[in-house]
Amino acid sequence: MISSGASTSILTIALLIALNLLLFSLLIGLFRAWLGPSVEDRFSAILLIGTGGVAMLLILAKLLQITALYDVALVLALLAVVGTVALTQSESNHD
Amino acid sequence: MIDTLAILAIFSGLFFFLSGSIGLLRLPDLFTRLHALAKADNVGLALVALGVIILEPAVINDIKIVIIWLLVMAASAISSHLVARHALRENRNDD
Amino acid sequence: MIELLWSIFDITLVLLLLALAWTTCSTQDVKRAVTLFIAMGLLLAIVWARLKAPDLALAEAVIGAGISGALLLSAIKDYPSNMVSHRSTLIEGIINSLTLVLTILMSWAVWHGLNMSDGVRLSEPVISQLPVSGVSNPVTAVLLNYRAYDTLLELAVVLTAVLTVLTLNEKRVDYEFSSPLLQGMTRWLVPLLVVTSGYLLWVGAHAPGGAFQAGAMLAAAMILLQLAYPSRRQEFNNSLLKILLVIGIFTFLLVGLWMMSLNDDFLAFTPAWAGTLILIIETAATVSIATALTLAYLGGRPRGWEDTNRTSRSIAENGGAG
Numbered sequence: 466m467i468s469s470g471a472s473t474s475i476l477t478i479a480l481l482i483a484l485n486l487l488l489f490s491l492l493i494g495l496f497r498a499w500l501g502p503s504v505e506d507r508f509s510a511i512l513l514i515g516t517g518g519v520a521m522l523l524i525l526a527k528l529l530q531i532t533a534l535y536d537v538a539l540v541l542a543l544l545a546v547v548g549t550v551a552l553t554q555s556e557s558n559h560d
Numbered sequence: 561m562i563d564t565l566a567i568l569a570i571f572s573g574l575f576f577f578l579s580g581s582i583g584l585l586r587l588p589d590l591f592t593r594l595h596a597l598a599k600a601d602n603v604g605l606a607l608v609a610l611g612v613i614i615l616e617p618a619v620i621n622d623i624k625i626v627i628i629w630l631l632v633m634a635a636s637a638i639s640s641h642l643v644a645r646h647a648l649r650e651n652r653n654d655d
Numbered sequence: 656m657i658e659l660l661w662s663i664f665d666i667t668l669v670l671l672l673l674a675l676a677w678t679t680c681s682t683q684d685v686k687r688a689v690t691l692f693i694a695m696g697l698l699l700a701i702v703w704a705r706l707k708a709p710d711l712a713l714a715e716a717v718i719g720a721g722i723s724g725a726l727l728l729s730a731i732k733d734y735p736s737n738m739v740s741h742r743s744t745l746i747e748g749i750i751n752s753l754t755l756v757l758t759i760l761m762s763w764a765v766w767h768g769l770n771m772s773d774g775v776r777l778s779e780p781v782i783s784q785l786p787v788s789g790v791s792n793p794v795t796a797v798l799l800n801y802r803a804y805d806t807l808l809e810l811a812v813v814l815t816a817v818l819t820v821l822t823l824n825e826k827r828v829d830y831e832f833s834s835p836l837l838q839g840m841t842r843w844l845v846p847l848l849v850v851t852s853g854y855l856l857w858v859g860a861h862a863p864g865g866a867f868q869a870g871a872m873l874a875a876a877m878i879l880l881q882l883a884y885p886s887r888r889q890e891f892n893n894s895l896l897k898i899l900l901v902i903g904i905f906t907f908l909l910v911g912l913w914m915m916s917l918n919d920d921f922l923a924f925t926p927a928w929a930g931t932l933i934l935i936i937e938t939a940a941t942v943s944i945a946t947a948l949t950l951a952y953l954g955g956r957p958r959g960w961e962d963t964n965r966t967s968r969s970i971a972e973n974g975g976a977g
Contacts, residue, residue, distance in 0.1 A: 474657065475563070476563045476566075476567065476615075477657055478656055478657060478660065479563075479567045479570075479571075480567075480570070481657060481660035481661065481664065482660065483567075483570050483571060483574055483608075484660075484664055485660060485663055485664050485667070486574050486577075486578065487574060487577060488664060488667055488668065488671075489578075489667070490574070490577045490578045490580070490581040490600075491581065492667070492671060493578075493581040493582060493584075493585055494580070494581040494584050494585065495671075495675075495694060496585055497584045497585055497593070498687070498690045498691055498694055499678065499687065499691070503590060503647065503650075504686045504690070504731070504732070505590055505643050505646060505647045506590055506593065507686060507687060507690035508643060508690065508728070509584060509590070509593055509594060509597050509643065510584065510690065510694065511690060511693055511694055511697070511724070512597055512601070512636070512639055512643075513580065513581060513584060513597055513600060513601075514694050514697045514698070515697060515720075516600060516601045516604070516605050516632055516636065517577060517600070518697050518698075518700065518701055519605060519628060519632060520573070520577065520604065520605050520608040520609075521701055521704075522700075522701070522704055522712075523608060523609060523612045523625065523628075524570070524608070524612065525701075525704050525705060526612070526621075527612055527615055527616065529704075529705075529707055531704075531707060531709055532618070532621055533709035533710075533713070533862055533863040534704050534709055534712065535621050535624045535625065535628075536624070536709070536713060536855070536858075536862070536863065536864070537700065537704060537709060537712045537713050537716055537863075538624075538625075538628050539624055539627065539628050539631070539851065540713060540716050540717055540721075540851065540855075540868070540872065541697075541700065541716045541720070542628050542631040542632045542635060543631060543635075543844075543847065543848060543851060543872070543875075544716065544717060544720065544721035544724075544872075544875055545632070545635050545639065546634075546635035546638055546639055546840070546844070546879075547721060547724075547725055547875045547878060547879055548693070548720075548721065548724040548725055548728060549635075549638070549639040549642050549643060550642065550725075550837065550878075550879055550882050550883065551724070551725035551726075551728045551729050551878065551882065551952075552643070552646070552728040552729075552732060553642045553643060553645070553646035554642070554833060554837070554882040554883070554885070631847075634840065638836060638837065638840050641834070641836055642834065642836075642837065645834065
């Protein structure tokens with residue numbers, strides 16, 4: 466990052482606040498995993514954490530200057546849908 | 561200046577994440593909750609990704625972030641569809 | 656201010672993890688427990704990222720959240736909604752006391768380790784030997800060079816686990832219905848997953864990645880294929896599957912023995928070839944891990960696994976219905 470010292474730390478503070486708010490919103494969403502009457506309700510909380518996790522990894526990659534975290538975010542995005550498919554498409558004793 | 565734009569984008573995305581989580585918690589039905597989740601996934605992550613792209617100088621990482629964004633959009637759409645349809649089929653079988 | 660914000664983040668993460676772990680173990684509702692467990696896996700990936708360990712974050716995301724998530728969700732999918740697990744109070748009491756003892760022991764160990772001064776830090780020899788190890792990622796160097804023997808045994812553990820699954824069950828019957836939207840997505844997602852798997856395998860030499868992550872991604876691709884196209888009563892090529900299952904360990908052993916003939920020590924790589932050898936071993940290991948995880952997800956032996964020589968005859972005897 467090419468910026469002066471002052472604006473860098475403002476950026477860092479802003480990113481940190483964003484990170485905390487993101488974690489807080491994931492925390493709120495987790496209650497659905499606790500409550501949700503059906504398994505689909507609980508699973509939608511996992512989807513939220515998956516996407517929120519991708520966002521958190523993007524911000525962390527910038528904060529900690531670790532570019533490998535972009536790979537982790539990519540992988541998390543790729544695998545989110547595999548879980549959904551496993552839940553909805555695997556063996557059923559109806560039908 | 562650039563940093564301000566990025567922070568603006570990230571915090572706007574955060575707003576959508578928060579509203580998605582609150583919606584996940586407070587809306588009455590699975591289908592309405594999926595609707596809230598889709599807002600967080602699509603718009604929230606898109607804005608956060610945009611903010612990080614603005615901050616990230618390396619092109620290869622920007623390309624990764626764009627791929628992540630497109631993937632999460634597609635995965636979120638498919639996931640919502642699959643979960644909703646699964647819930648519908650389960651409800652029909654129980655009646 | 657920055658320190659405060661980091662501390663808030665860290666403390667919230669820790670409390671959240673503890674709360675998730677507690678509720679996962681204490682809740683009686685199986686579906687709730689599984690879902691919270693998967694959520695904990697995802698959060699653990701974030702924790703590893705926060706602790707500046709991208710290799711662990713990658714492994715946790717792929718294996719802990721991805722594959723384990725798929726496995727657990729498939730397992731609980733058909734439980735009735737009010738399924739609870741019954742535990743006797745005696746068993747619970749024993750488990751609780753043992754866990755308490757373990758927690759005290761580990762807390763003491765961590766406290767002791769944090770207050771230790773002047774120990775030998777292993778990171779120095781790891782980094783100093785890196786140029787002759789054949790790779791530039793220290794984690795890969797540890798896994799596949801300094802402690803290659805451990806990784807060989809890990810592959811054997813994976814194989815044993817899969818063999819257990821294979822002996823217990825036959826492959827689950829496929830779900831007959833699949834969405835055309837899902838199939839359309841699979842057509843581009845599976846190639847993307849395969850390419851990403853190859854990328855993770857290749858990049859493991861100088862950045863976070865490696866055989867386990869690549870293998871798990873490949874397994875995810877195969878699972879996706881299997882779930883999206885269930886109506887084809889495909890016959891698995893069981894001979895090929897069996898070969899793929901063991902080729903990781905086989906290659907590893909072969910390279911180790913060859914190095915023993917050259918350098919007088921099992922798995923002692925000659926420095927000039929180390930990079931290439933590691934890549935060869937990792938490629939074979941990726942394939943094996945992918946096959947193992949896919950078979951574990953499928954639940955057991957595919958049709959015709961036991962008698963490969965008489966596959967066509969047994970299918971004809973059963974009338975092809977399976």
